[in-house]
Amino acid sequence: MSTDNEKFGTLSRRGFMKASAATAAAVAAPTILTSTAHAYVNEPKGGTVTLGFNVPQTGAYADEGADELRAYKLAVKHLNGEGDGGMLNTMTNCVLKGNGVNGKKVAYVTGDTQTKSDAARASAKRMIEKDGAVMITGGSSSGVAIAVQGLCQEAGVIFMAGLTHSNDTTGKDRKKNGFRHFFNTEMSGAALAPILKKEFGTDRTAYHLTADYSWGWSQEGSIKKYTESMGWKTAAAVRTPLGAGDFSQYITPVLNSGADVLVLNHYGKDMVNSLTQAVQFGLRDKQVNGKDFQIVVPLFSRLMAQGAGENIKGIYGSTNWNWSLTDEGSKAFVKSFGAEYGFPPSQAAHTCYVQTLLYANACQMAGTFNPCGVIDALEGFKFDGMGNGPTEYRAADHQCFKDVLVVKGNENPSSQFDLLKIVEVTPRAQVEYAPDMADVAGELGACNPGA
Amino acid sequence: MQSIVESSRTRDTFTLLIFIAVVLTAPIWGEFIGAGYPDLLQKFAIFGLFAIGYNILFGLTGYLSFGHAAFLGVGSYATVWSFKLLSMNAIPAVIFAVALSAIFAVVIGYLSLRRSGIYFSILTLAFAQMSYNMAYSVLTPITNGETGLQLKSSDPRVLDAALGVEPQAVPLADLFGITLNGYAGFYFCAAILILGFWLSMKIFRSPFGMKLVAIKSNQTRMEFTGFSPRPYLLTAFVISGVYAGLAGSLMAIVDPLAGAERMQWTASGEVVLMTILGGVGTLFGPILGAATIKYFENIFSAINNQVLESAYSFMPEWLSDIAILLTRPFVGEGWHLMLGVLFMAIIIFLPGGIIEGVRRIGGIFKKSKQIEEDA
Numbered sequence: 001m002s003t004d005n006e007k008f009g010t011l012s013r014r015g016f017m018k019a020s021a022a023t024a025a026a027v028a029a030p031t032i033l034t035s036t037a038h039a040y041v042n043e044p045k046g047g048t049v050t051l052g053f054n055v056p057q058t059g060a061y062a063d064e065g066a067d068e069l070r071a072y073k074l075a076v077k078h079l080n081g082e083g084d085g086g087m088l089n090t091m092t093n094c095v096l097k098g099n100g101v102n103g104k105k106v107a108y109v110t111g112d113t114q115t116k117s118d119a120a121r122a123s124a125k126r127m128i129e130k131d132g133a134v135m136i137t138g139g140s141s142s143g144v145a146i147a148v149q150g151l152c153q154e155a156g157v158i159f160m161a162g163l164t165h166s167n168d169t170t171g172k173d174r175k176k177n178g179f180r181h182f183f184n185t186e187m188s189g190a191a192l193a194p195i196l197k198k199e200f201g202t203d204r205t206a207y208h209l210t211a212d213y214s215w216g217w218s219q220e221g222s223i224k225k226y227t228e229s230m231g232w233k234t235a236a237a238v239r240t241p242l243g244a245g246d247f248s249q250y251i252t253p254v255l256n257s258g259a260d261v262l263v264l265n266h267y268g269k270d271m272v273n274s275l276t277q278a279v280q281f282g283l284r285d286k287q288v289n290g291k292d293f294q295i296v297v298p299l300f301s302r303l304m305a306q307g308a309g310e311n312i313k314g315i316y317g318s319t320n321w322n323w324s325l326t327d328e329g330s331k332a333f334v335k336s337f338g339a340e341y342g343f344p345p346s347q348a349a350h351t352c353y354v355q356t357l358l359y360a361n362a363c364q365m366a367g368t369f370n371p372c373g374v375i376d377a378l379e380g381f382k383f384d385g386m387g388n389g390p391t392e393y394r395a396a397d398h399q400c401f402k403d404v405l406v407v408k409g410n411e412n413p414s415s416q417f418d419l420l421k422i423v424e425v426t427p428r429a430q431v432e433y434a435p436d437m438a439d440v441a442g443e444l445g446a447c448n449p450g451a
Numbered sequence: 452m453q454s455i456v457e458s459s460r461t462r463d464t465f466t467l468l469i470f471i472a473v474v475l476t477a478p479i480w481g482e483f484i485g486a487g488y489p490d491l492l493q494k495f496a497i498f499g500l501f502a503i504g505y506n507i508l509f510g511l512t513g514y515l516s517f518g519h520a521a522f523l524g525v526g527s528y529a530t531v532w533s534f535k536l537l538s539m540n541a542i543p544a545v546i547f548a549v550a551l552s553a554i555f556a557v558v559i560g561y562l563s564l565r566r567s568g569i570y571f572s573i574l575t576l577a578f579a580q581m582s583y584n585m586a587y588s589v590l591t592p593i594t595n596g597e598t599g600l601q602l603k604s605s606d607p608r609v610l611d612a613a614l615g616v617e618p619q620a621v622p623l624a625d626l627f628g629i630t631l632n633g634y635a636g637f638y639f640c641a642a643i644l645i646l647g648f649w650l651s652m653k654i655f656r657s658p659f660g661m662k663l664v665a666i667k668s669n670q671t672r673m674e675f676t677g678f679s680p681r682p683y684l685l686t687a688f689v690i691s692g693v694y695a696g697l698a699g700s701l702m703a704i705v706d707p708l709a710g711a712e713r714m715q716w717t718a719s720g721e722v723v724l725m726t727i728l729g730g731v732g733t734l735f736g737p738i739l740g741a742a743t744i745k746y747f748e749n750i751f752s753a754i755n756n757q758v759l760e761s762a763y764s765f766m767p768e769w770l771s772d773i774a775i776l777l778t779r780p781f782v783g784e785g786w787h788l789m790l791g792v793l794f795m796a797i798i799i800f801l802p803g804g805i806i807e808g809v810r811r812i813g814g815i816f817k818k819s820k821q822i823e824e825d826a
Contacts, residue, residue: 057752057784112752112784117599117710118702119748125490125706126749129633143597147708150601154621154632168598212588213597239588242597445604448621 040370041156041450042132049104049369051076051356052111052127054138054148055162059115060243061140061268063303064348068138068162069110070341071349075356078336079106086336087357090329090385094361101360102367109133115140115242117147124148128155134369135160135359140268140348141242142166142215149178156450158371160355163348165267165299166215167222170399171440176447177371179378179393181358181400182351185215186433186440188298188318189222191404191426193230195316200261200294202231207259209250209274211266212239219265219298221439235259240266240274247274251281260288262295271297272307279311300407303346305419312409312419319405321350321387322420330387344417354386358393372447390428396435398444404431463652466734470648474641478634485750489633490705494745495738496640497701500647502725502737504694507654508687509723510732513667514564517572517719518579521559522552522692524586524714526699528593531600531709534624538610541626541639541704545697552696553689560688564681567670576716583714599710624704636705643701644738647694652734654690663687695722728797730804739805747790754782 044050053072056065077083081098088096100106109131111123120139127133136152137160139145145164152159153175161169161180165188170180206227210216220237228234235257240250251274254262262283266274278284278295286293297304300317323334323344333353337345345353359374362381366373379395391402407420433440473480477495481487486495505519526548533544563574586594594600602622611618624631631639654660665673666680673680703709712718725744730736759778763771781789801807 058787062784108757110753110755110783112786116712117708118712121706121708122490122494122749123752126488126753129490130485130488131753143599146598147601147710150708151706154623173598173601241587445621 042134044104044369047104048107049101050131050133051108052133052136053108054111054113054124054136056115056140057112060270061115064140064163064268067346067349068352071353072356074337074340075353076106076108079360084336087329087333087386090332092384095364096361101363113144117144120144120148121151124151128157137355138162139164142169143213145169146173149175153177153448156448158374160359162352166218167440168214168218170397172442174397174442174444176444179398181355183320183404185219185222187404187431189226190431191406192318193226195406195423197230204261205233205235205259206261206263207235207254207257208237208263208265210237210239211242211270213242216265223263223298247277251278260291260293264297267299271304275308276311301347302419313411315409317407319347319407321347325387329385371449375447401428401432403428467649471645474645486746489637491749492637493640493705495742496644497698498741498745499738500644501695501698501722502741503647503651504691505722506726506737507651508691509726511663512684512687515572516575518575519695519722520714520718521579521582522555522695523699525552525555526696527703527709527713530700530703534602534707535606538608539622539625541624541631545700548696548700549693553693556689556692560685564684579714579719580716583711586711586714594711599708602707624707631704640701728794728804730806733806736804736806747786751782751786751789
């Protein structure tokens with residue numbers, strides 16, 4: 001061991017003088033950095049403005065993350081005037097002209113959230129501190145979205161939530177600098193319950209399998225709330241770890257629980273696995289309490305339907321958007337996404353694309369990238385032509401209010417992408433709730449422009 | 452004899468001074484490798500400290516603990532609770548975190564150290580996974596489950612309230628008025644890293660350190676000379692547990708949030724990788740390993756097609772297309788692959804870790820005579 005030190009010793013003497021001079025410079029460096037005056041953090045000085053796309057590239061939600069990233073890249077193209085313009089042509093109240101935002105070209109940086117709060121925050125911090133991003137968007141998990149939203153509030157940049165469905169994101173963890181276009185579990189529950197009542201009746205016993213984190217709890221709570229109020233009973237609600245892979249140990253007890261409906265509060269690969277295993281265990285062929293056993297998946301997406309294959313047929317759920325919608329906005333988006341990548345976009349891709357455009361539009365309206373100005377422009381903003389009908393960004397909680405789709409796994413798909421059939425479009429009025437309702441009440445706080 | 456001790460002391464002083472200089476100039480040299488921003492530098496310092504502490508157990512005694520992330524998590528939770536209940540000042544938070552992780556380390560160490568080798572590793576892994584699963588589920592009132600423990604402006608903070616400190620809208624840790632985020636946060640971590648390094652150097656040179664090495668080389672022989680290894684092992688285990696708790700505390704100080712995933716077995720595995728990658732049982736190795744892994748995680752994972760295209764823009768288009776095709780699988784979402792390749796290369800060609808590579812390069816410049824002496 002002493003011989004090792006000898007080598008370090010010789011190295012050290014040589015470099016010591018150089019190093020000590022550098023030390024003095026380093027101690028002085030931070031003051032130089034902080035003394036530069038900025039009106040807000042990461043104010044773009046050159047000809048470009050940088051957006052940060054923070055999506056899961058590894059882990060249980062990697063498929064959604066990959067599709068989100070495709071949508072973001074497409075949105076950047078459209079904002080910079082490349083491609084066919086997509087929804088820029090159909091969006092109402094749109095002040096974007098396809099020549100960048102506020103005269104600046106849109107650039108972007110990407111990062112991997114790994115579907116972990118710590119990794120997502122580290123990645124977002126890199127984008128803010130190193131790459132100079134003025135806005136962070138993404139997240140395919142509510143836990144991650146809430147953690148990153150909190151960080152953006154601290155750092156003084158805007159957070160445009162991607163795929164996050166938990167009530168908490170714009171409920172008790174809502175933040176002034178954070179905005180969500182995607183719907184939430186409360187809306188899913190309110191939209192799904194009447195259909196479940198019509199199809200399965202009021203005398204049912206449900207068994208919940210729930211992903212054990214913010215979104216799962218929220219989803220379970222909302223479904224329980226609405227199904228119990230129409231007379232259903234809940235046999236049990238079992239929490240399963242995120243990314244469990246094998247759900248057989250959780251499915252076996254369902255058979256003997258006396259329940260006749262299985263509610264899978266799972267998403268992504270978890271849902272694909274749990275549904276496939278539930279079908280393999282023969283749950284759907286069973287008769288319980290003299291009724292056909294049913295499975296419900298409250299949050300559905302085409303990517304998951306694709307993963308679950310045959311098993312998805314006839315299963316009810318809710319979704320934010322589906323590519324088979326025939327309004328002008330959806331058609332324009334599906335067309336340009338299809339031309340770019342060769343297949344239709346998922347709901348995750350849709351919400352991320354829309355969020356990017358909405359942010360850019362708000363910046364253009366405000367004439368600045370200052371978060372406080374952007375927040376003023378987005379709060380109460382009403383728009384249409386983006387695939388969900390007339391939509392409003394409610395000022396009280398920064399949640400978008402719009403119609404919700406109730407869907408069913410398609411029995412006779414006409415193509416490999418035609419997997420979800422729209423059963424009903426639940427109008428906005430039926431899914432709207434008060435911003436200070438018991439489960440969702442929270443404090444927005446003040447806008448934070450950083451610096 | 453006296454002169455040897457003295458010259459060894461001067462050497463250590465120089466080593467320490469060099470270390471201090473390198474750490475404090477990090478914002479400058481970090482700039483050249485794209486790491487010159489506070490968050491990554493903080494991570495270098497924090498995980499460097501974690502790995503130094505881990506090395507005291509694994510490097511000196513050879514006991515491979517696979518559960519050190521538990522202490523990291525305990526340190527983080529303790530810190531956030533101190534922020535919530537006592538004060539936003541970092542000092543009480545650090546003390547609370549160190550005390551709690553020491554208690555945890557005594558309990559887990561006392562039980563796990565009844566076995567050695569693979570059985571010890573499995574016991575520590577079991578305890579860490581148990582802590583993780585409890586933090587994730589039954590302890591949700593204390594840990595806030597998967598969402599993680601976060602600060603609110605409405606938290607009680609009795610010390611701050613008693614001293615009349617105004618609650619901030621966005622609570623951030625401070626050190627008597629200096630807000631510990633950005634570079635201030637880095638320098639706070641750096642100061643503790645330097646302290647930790649100095650302490651580790653003292654332990655390496657002390658009779659206590661010698662006894663730990665004796666445990667690694669031959670435990671039976673040590674027992675025959677009249678020393679019981681257990682108390683020494685437990686002390687080393689607790690010291691390294693406290694280092695981990697301190698690292699966890701720093702994580703929560705620069706970013707006031709604590710999540711259960713910090714206790715997951717992958718986090719325990721990460722520190723083993725850091726130590727081996729850098730060089731087990733060396734003073735500098737673990738820090739180098741920690742910095743390398745964090746650099747890959749944060750910088751290589753962010754390289755996308757856009758970045759590659761601009762990097763290869765000097766090449767003709769067909770050549771740059773080929774270059775992108777060849778490099779793409781190793782960056783961006785494939786950064787794990789790159790790290791894996793690097794890890795294998797180092798283990799195969801440099802079993803002593805990065806530090807051995809540095810030494811070999813240093814050896815080339817040395818005279819052949821000296822090499823003979825070393826051998």
